Amino acid sequence: MLHPTIIAELREAVGVDGLITGASQLQTYECDGLTNFRVLPGAVVLPRTTEQVQAVVRICARHKLPFVSRGAGTGLSGGALPAEGGVVISLARMNRILEVDYANHYVIVEPGVINAHVSQHVAAQGYFYAPDPSSQSVCTIGGNVAENSGGAHCLKYGFTVTHTLALEVVLPSGELVHLGSAAPDSPGYDLAGVFVGSEGTLGVATKITLRIVKRPEVVQTLLAAFDTPQAAGQTVSDIIAAGMLPSALEIMDTLAIEAAEAAVHAHYPKCGGLLLVELDGQASEVEALMRDVRALAEQNGAWEIRLAQSEQERALIWKGRKAAFAAVGRISPNYIVQDGVIPRTALPQVLAEIERMAAVVELRVANVFHAGDGNLHPLVLYNRTIEGQEEIALDLSYRILHLCVDSGGSITGEHGVGKEKQQALGYMFAEPDLATMQLVRCAFDPESLANPDKVFPRPRLCADRPGPYTPHPLETAGVAEIF
């Protein structure tokens, strides 16, 4: 429970209707999309303006109270998990689209704006907002910026960071700064580039300038059925090797197809590996390239190839793919979503190894992946009511991440590190790498108040001596000297 004077100050800052302190209401905020981590916050505030955010953050700074920003709470790594006894700043009420500039291809939005609303807002003029996480109908731009979210179409169009031109940010001190600009290359360090993907640990984004993109002239979507995900994967490699850059390249395996079918009846062919290829651009070019894609799929043994014939067919194909995570709930009582990345060429070995690891512990793993950029979403299926199975499933999911790192990849391609993968970050990066990141953290947030104890594997204080030099083993052994 927060001290009554702090509660009073927060009420002063955001008004009675902007403050939640009742235990049952607070429960709504105790977790995000990663529901096995739960912490009850001390209070939740719902500011309506940048000034209110600043006032709240200043109160936190004064009392050295941790705060956690929150968008829609769909994060899958525990990023919006409250800090014990701290304040949750929900940006849900800051949901206005403030400005649209078609001549300069940008929009300015508040952080609580829902991702899909941006595209809807500019659709009539033939534009869209490119990053399209599967959760786009509910997740917020503020959350997207914090996670540097991706989506199926990021292969061609780039991630949130590519589309974030400028940010208004309330620093953990309460100071307001403007990072980046709608005009390119503003002089100084690229702090907007650093803030995107910082998972709420560097401050609160209160205004975001996003690039909007002209809708392509035509979009064609093709489904190809293979016996194995490996064959689908080889087709992906061949498409890329041929110099094409499709807007999306997705693969689903048998279990994932089964789940998607059960949930949304996408009429997918029943197969071992389903490949979804989307090409967009000028009509003449897309048609020619699609012929090549077809040929490559056939070469790799595709036994059914379908080209969506209408916008409805295309939408249905995507509906199945985008519903895949949630759909897995239909074939398993519980599941863990992972988000590893591997170099595309490692796909066959990594898939085989995941299968082997799962078999050893007698669990099933469904696979959905953004194959074009090697981003795997292994879904580890388990049953919580079977004693000990949750631990085994968790352990398997972390071992899969280690496998990704060992294959030259990353522990996360779009869901972020958050609370879930703190230790795994320590597996991926060495101590000096983490210490260097910490320098940035300390410059923004010397008191570690913004989303503390996330991302990094162990708590650190900014007073810790930064950037330790690790002596070379030869030096320690006295065999060699540097000078």
Added chain:
Amino acid sequence: MSTAELTLDEGLARLAAIAGQAHARIRGETVEVAPADARETAAILRFAQENGLAVTPAGGGTKTCWGNPVEAQIRLSLERMSAVREHSWQDMTCTVEAGCPWAAMQTQLARHGQTVALDPLWPERATVGGVVAANDSGALRLKYGALRDLIIGMTIVLADGTVAKTGGKVVKNVAGYDLHKLMTGSFGTLGVITEVNFRLHPAEERTQTWTANAGDAAEFAEPLRALLDSQMVPSAVQLRVGKDGCALDVRVAGRGEAIEDCARRLSKIFSEIGMVPSSEAVWGARQELYDAANATILKASMLPAEVCPVSAELRHWATTEGAGVQCVAYPFGLMTLALQAAPPAAFLVQLRARLRPTGGSVVVLAASDEMRAGLDVWGCDADALGLMREIKRRFDPNRILNPGRFVGNI
């Protein structure tokens, strides 16, 4: 090298002990040293830090005059770190040492028909590290994005000798902070970049360039808007403004049928002005501005829709003032200007006043010492300057790396 404790010769001896006799030498008042790898780089920086010596990391030396002048006691040359370490062509990524000349890297990548999709200045001499530290980019940025979007990882050496890796070798990766974004464009003030990982694109095989000519840049405003608002995806577009008029160049890459299709569309969009096939040589225009005698070179950033009107205003200004202004502008809002026969101070003030209200900026890149004196090279009025200084303080508390070169005297 004249700190209280060390003579130039002592410094040379210490640095030679790190990098080898053959790779350290005295040049005027500085010691030039070329380490073989990140570990030697770390040792040099630790030595500099312990002795309070300023270090300037050096690549091809093509952009040393950008930013404020630096007086360094150690010139740390990356020339020995010049290899393409890895080209995973099937994954379309590569790892390149910072001292590798840009063109040499591209030659290597071209063996598999791939490229880092960026066209920086003086590619034969400019090194990967220098291009990245200065955040240079050319016309290709329209289609392929800024340099920072092509970089997926880096190895950097900090002032205290910490060797850190950031990012990785995969295109999609959100683990930890993107320090490589911080390093891109940091002008060697936060650390020495020793290795860069890039994402690659297929090299453009067939390209075609067209050019339209007009007396005034304002005439291009409408067709350019139509072009950018169309569904065409040119790989480069540039506006050239000079004494004799203005030209707009468009380059398209793709298969035969796509290029023909573009030709038809372009002739429609530019039906009034007329557009004719021209040569690839026009894309050297930005670099050619630097050859103008006694010119002050400025980089102006503006909103895309301001490119044509600002170009027209500049030409008008030049005529009335009797000054010479040539510029090459890209439609995403970057313009390089060569200003002749006019002291830049007043011009700079005017142009900044014109561009700032919409978030634009003007930076002085190249100028004679005489012209440069008294100029605010960066013109950075960001409210985040305090934060930038704090980042510098955390990374380089003793200010040994390119001290004073960057914005706000960072």
